[in-house]
Amino acid sequence: MSAYDKLVFELSSPGRVGFSLPESDVPGKPLAELLPRKFLRGAAPALPEVSEFDVVRHYSRLSRMNYGLDTHFYPLGSCTMKYNPKINEDMARVPGFARLHPLTRPEDAQGALRLMHDLAGMLAEIAGMDAVSLQPAAGAQGEFAGVLMIRAYHASRGEKRTKVLIPDSAHGTNPASTAIAGYEVVEVKSLPNGEVDLDALTREVGPDVAAFMITVPNTLGMFEPRIMEITEICHAKGVQVYMDGANLNAILGITRPGDLGFDVCHFNLHKTFTTPHGGGGPGAGPVGIKAHLEPFLPAPVVVKDGDTYALDDKRPKSIGKLQAFWGNFGMLVRAYAYIRTMGADGLRSVSDNAVLNANYIMKRLEADYDVSVPGPCMHECVLSARRQKRQGVTATDIAKRLLDLGFYAPSTYFPLIVEEALMIEPTETESKETLDEFCDAMIQIAREAQQNPAIVTSAPVTTPVRRLDQTRAAREPNLRWSPTR
Amino acid sequence: MASRYIANTPAEQREMLRTIGASSIEDLLVKIPPKARLSRPLALPPALAEADLIRHMRALAAKNADADRYVCFQGAGSYDHYVPSPINHLISRGEFFTAYTPYQPEASQGTLRTIYEYQTMIAELTGMDVANASIYDGASSLAEAALMAHAVTERTEIVLARGVNPLYRRVVATYCDGPGIRLREVPAPEGVLDAEAAGTLVDKKTAALVVQSPNFYGCLEDVAAAAEIAHAAGALLVVVTDPVNLGVLEAPGRLGADIVVGEGQGLGVPMSFGGPNLGVFAAKAELVRRMPGRLVGATVDKEGHRGFVLTLQTREQHIRRAKATSNICTNVALCALMATIYMATLGKQGLQRVGELSAAKAHYAAEQLTKVPGVSLRFAQPFFKEFALRLPKSPASVVAKLAKQRILPGVPLKTYDRTLADCLLVAVTEQRTREEIDAYAAALAEAVRSPQRRHR
Numbered sequence: 001m002s003a004y005d006k007l008v009f010e011l012s013s014p015g016r017v018g019f020s021l022p023e024s025d026v027p028g029k030p031l032a033e034l035l036p037r038k039f040l041r042g043a044a045p046a047l048p049e050v051s052e053f054d055v056v057r058h059y060s061r062l063s064r065m066n067y068g069l070d071t072h073f074y075p076l077g078s079c080t081m082k083y084n085p086k087i088n089e090d091m092a093r094v095p096g097f098a099r100l101h102p103l104t105r106p107e108d109a110q111g112a113l114r115l116m117h118d119l120a121g122m123l124a125e126i127a128g129m130d131a132v133s134l135q136p137a138a139g140a141q142g143e144f145a146g147v148l149m150i151r152a153y154h155a156s157r158g159e160k161r162t163k164v165l166i167p168d169s170a171h172g173t174n175p176a177s178t179a180i181a182g183y184e185v186v187e188v189k190s191l192p193n194g195e196v197d198l199d200a201l202t203r204e205v206g207p208d209v210a211a212f213m214i215t216v217p218n219t220l221g222m223f224e225p226r227i228m229e230i231t232e233i234c235h236a237k238g239v240q241v242y243m244d245g246a247n248l249n250a251i252l253g254i255t256r257p258g259d260l261g262f263d264v265c266h267f268n269l270h271k272t273f274t275t276p277h278g279g280g281g282p283g284a285g286p287v288g289i290k291a292h293l294e295p296f297l298p299a300p301v302v303v304k305d306g307d308t309y310a311l312d313d314k315r316p317k318s319i320g321k322l323q324a325f326w327g328n329f330g331m332l333v334r335a336y337a338y339i340r341t342m343g344a345d346g347l348r349s350v351s352d353n354a355v356l357n358a359n360y361i362m363k364r365l366e367a368d369y370d371v372s373v374p375g376p377c378m379h380e381c382v383l384s385a386r387r388q389k390r391q392g393v394t395a396t397d398i399a400k401r402l403l404d405l406g407f408y409a410p411s412t413y414f415p416l417i418v419e420e421a422l423m424i425e426p427t428e429t430e431s432k433e434t435l436d437e438f439c440d441a442m443i444q445i446a447r448e449a450q451q452n453p454a455i456v457t458s459a460p461v462t463t464p465v466r467r468l469d470q471t472r473a474a475r476e477p478n479l480r481w482s483p484t485r
Numbered sequence: 486m487a488s489r490y491i492a493n494t495p496a497e498q499r500e501m502l503r504t505i506g507a508s509s510i511e512d513l514l515v516k517i518p519p520k521a522r523l524s525r526p527l528a529l530p531p532a533l534a535e536a537d538l539i540r541h542m543r544a545l546a547a548k549n550a551d552a553d554r555y556v557c558f559q560g561a562g563s564y565d566h567y568v569p570s571p572i573n574h575l576i577s578r579g580e581f582f583t584a585y586t587p588y589q590p591e592a593s594q595g596t597l598r599t600i601y602e603y604q605t606m607i608a609e610l611t612g613m614d615v616a617n618a619s620i621y622d623g624a625s626s627l628a629e630a631a632l633m634a635h636a637v638t639e640r641t642e643i644v645l646a647r648g649v650n651p652l653y654r655r656v657v658a659t660y661c662d663g664p665g666i667r668l669r670e671v672p673a674p675e676g677v678l679d680a681e682a683a684g685t686l687v688d689k690k691t692a693a694l695v696v697q698s699p700n701f702y703g704c705l706e707d708v709a710a711a712a713e714i715a716h717a718a719g720a721l722l723v724v725v726t727d728p729v730n731l732g733v734l735e736a737p738g739r740l741g742a743d744i745v746v747g748e749g750q751g752l753g754v755p756m757s758f759g760g761p762n763l764g765v766f767a768a769k770a771e772l773v774r775r776m777p778g779r780l781v782g783a784t785v786d787k788e789g790h791r792g793f794v795l796t797l798q799t800r801e802q803h804i805r806r807a808k809a810t811s812n813i814c815t816n817v818a819l820c821a822l823m824a825t826i827y828m829a830t831l832g833k834q835g836l837q838r839v840g841e842l843s844a845a846k847a848h849y850a851a852e853q854l855t856k857v858p859g860v861s862l863r864f865a866q867p868f869f870k871e872f873a874l875r876l877p878k879s880p881a882s883v884v885a886k887l888a889k890q891r892i893l894p895g896v897p898l899k900t901y902d903r904t905l906a907d908c909l910l911v912a913v914t915e916q917r918t919r920e921e922i923d924a925y926a927a928a929l930a931e932a933v934r935s936p937q938r939r940h941r
């Protein structure tokens with residue numbers, strides 16, 4: 001393998017520059033005379049010294065050591081890796097958006113505020129909620145905000161509730177966000193088919209429970225058939241119901257969290273609404289709520305008065321602020337452009353095709369892999385490699401082998417309640433040919449697991465590096481480059 | 486109408502349904518109870534073709550006073566620094582742009598290497614041992630630092646200097662509510678930390694003392710003195726800083742900081758009406774296992790080649806769940822990539838130049854603006870690229886008047902501090918020219934000179 005193995009520091013040559021800055025056009029003293037010495041840096045920071053072209057070639061080469069959605073099918077379950085439209089990128093870069101300072105007075109930021117106001121309204125309609133805050137920076141922060149609003153609501157009614165119920169199939173951010181919001185997390189066991197155990201739920205909901213938090217469709221890709229009973233059971237006991245909206249791509253225009261009885265629901269604009277994942281972020285995690293929670297929304301709230309838009313920060317019952325400014329505006333521009341492009345019929349057809357594609361994959365793979373729950377599924381399906389494991393081939397091995405065959409991997413080992421889980425979400429933007437190629441590869445791997453497991457367990461061999469020593473990384477953490485290493 | 490973002494044709498849909506053994510897509514939705522179904526189309530505006538969308542978006546954008554059409558002297562946590570051209574070209578490569586969290590390291594070495602470079606450069610700039618892969622923004626990064634200090638020290642109070650950006654203090658309050666952490670504030674009557682007051686407030690209940698330098702008013706804080714106060718009580722010192730200044734300003738790590746956080750937007754990230762931003766988070770090595778967020782470490786592959794992975798993941802929500810050090814999952818990796826490319830492009834000399842130019846222009850601007858009768862510097866403290874001006878007229882009215890001349894003169898401080906109702910916070914970066922500064926001074930003179938109204 002002749003992979004590129006440089007870090008930018010290793011390209012550095014003393015005196016080389018990659019920047020262009022003007023000479024100072026103002027008279028004045030040098031810095032050492034402007035400021036007391038104790039505030040100044042003793043030695044210049046050891047940053048690389050490289051030319052602009054060094055930079056361009058280096059990062060271009062590094063990019064080629066990645067699989068991205070633009071280059072590879074990326075069936076990462078729960079992440080909705082759908083095509084990120086290029087026009088949205090152009091729109092986010094229009095100077096009127098990209099070069100707008102956050103503290104520009106509202107009179108001079110009417111276009112931005114209107115976009116936010118209208119986006120919040122469209123998301124509220126999509127989810128059947130009464131109001132939406134665009135401030136949360138990602139799904140996890142949306143969860144945090146939602147749980148804090150629930151907490152403030154109970155407190156406003158003089159109720160002391162200390163627990164939040166969360167199924168064992170939940171994403172890790174659910175319990176983590178809830179714990180930071182000051183609650184004790186009680187894990188509720190799911191039924192073997194991944195559905196909520198209504199008897200267990202009925203037993204658990206009591207006067208000390210503040211909320212029940214679930215994902216719909218659930219993390220096995222299934223719609224909870226008794227969802228409306230669930231929200232009713234909770235409400236009867238004064239328990240608020242939170243929907244993790246990470247899987248909203250399955251239900252656009254088909255059903256709405258608000259109509260199912262949910263009090264709170266967050267959106268992941270980087271999933272359902274096509275904002276790019278950026279190698280891990282940024283995203284945006286707006287949170288929708290029913291009217292009774294409105295006083296507690298994160299401040300400020302974008303409001304409309306006649307034809308004028310403003311930021312209303314006089315909200316005494318608000319849970320407060322989540323980030324310094326108003327939200328990940330650049331992501332909001334992209335999501336807004338997407339919804340305006342699709343319209344109602346377009347969004348409905350998104351979910352129809354997402355569901356169709358996932359069921360197609362599940363059907364094509366059901367002979368070679370165990371399905372975690374019989375279908376039909378919604379927008380994703382969870383397979384189990386337990387059969388392959390008996391041949392010594394794990395979900396990890398299958399994921400690595402897929403890399404060799406030209407695909408990124410599904411999510412693995414999530415949800416935790418499925419042994420050797422492979423969570424596959426194709427999204428609506430993939431073509432049947434791609435799905436077929438992926439299914440053919442998966443079937444080939446299942447055969448290899450029987451006939452030649454070594455080829456699977458030794459994968460990947462085509463990537464820039466082979467399997468990496470995770471234990472060593474954790475045991476002797478090397479988290480920054482230094483010239484002596 | 487068919488959508489360009491969906492590939493399946495009706496014929497392909499039928500073929501797939503045949504394979505599945507369903508007669509229609511409706512058949513696949515049987516688990517959804519009929520009474521839960523939406524019986525009407527979503528009430529959304531009609532779909533727009535690409536050219537119509539562009540027209541619509543441009544019309545919205547045209548209603549905003551952006552820093553291309555207006556001369557921006559606004560700061561307070563978001564700054565108009567220069568963004569070198571290669572950044573946008575490189576981050577737009579689909580291999581970076583459309584990938585997600587590098588959970589399959591063999592197919593994500595590009596992202597992992599850039600994060601490792603980012604961690605290295607941030608650690609170097611801040612003078613700390615380790616930096617994480619990013620938090621959402623400067624404010625949430627500070628909130629995470631407060632939670633971390635609470636967890637590390639098992640103490641229940643955080644003492645914040647009033648010079649810490651008030652928007653950040655509000656975010657800290659949101660995050661500290663659940664765990665019941667008490668927040669206390671040290672006044673800054675002279676624009677910087679009142680050390681004596683800090684000395685009495687910081688005690689054995691204090692998890693951390695938080696100072697910002699340059700602080701919200703632009704003044705430089707004596708970080709070393711703050712470190713002494715914190716450490717004498719066994720508390721941690723958290724320093725909020727703007728890393729783009731650290732080409733010339735002393736690294737907080739060399740002044741005694743235990744945790745350094747800040748807003749990295751100045752490092753090549755567009756202002757974008759306040760987000761996405763870049764939460765910088767760095768700490769001393771002994772705190773690494775309590776750090777929030779992702780960390781990338783170097784290791785080797787099975788053939789001994791250098792490679793990079795996400796590491797120390799047992800801190801994180803997907804493993805530790807309710808006991809994780811933070812709930813963060815999606816972060817702002819692409820903004821960290823912008824910063825990485827920025828720091829590589831500017832390099833050792835460039836970041837110094839940015840600092841020198843910003844400081845020189847800010848001091849020139851302060852000189853010119855305070856020549857205007859009735860205008861003075863609010864605080865008699867050393868400042869860097871930002872300063873508070875006291876005006877003889879209401880700052881909001883000055884902002885309104887100057888907007889007509891396409892000048893964004895600064896941020897009125899009234900909303901943040903009632904005692905500063907007559908003040909305007911002015912930021913000057915290397916982007917501002919002498920001509921722009923002189924024009925601002927002339928416009929300000931005009932705005933504050935205009936005769937008093939005869940009628941009320």
Ligand SMILES: Cc1ncc(COP(=O)(O)O)c(C=O)c1O
Pocket residue numbers: 078079138139140141171173174215219244246247268283285813814815
């Ligand atoms: C089901 C589910 N819930 C919550 C989250 C957290 O969202 P985010 O990563 O945007 O914080 C995720 C995403 O990764 C998820 O898949």
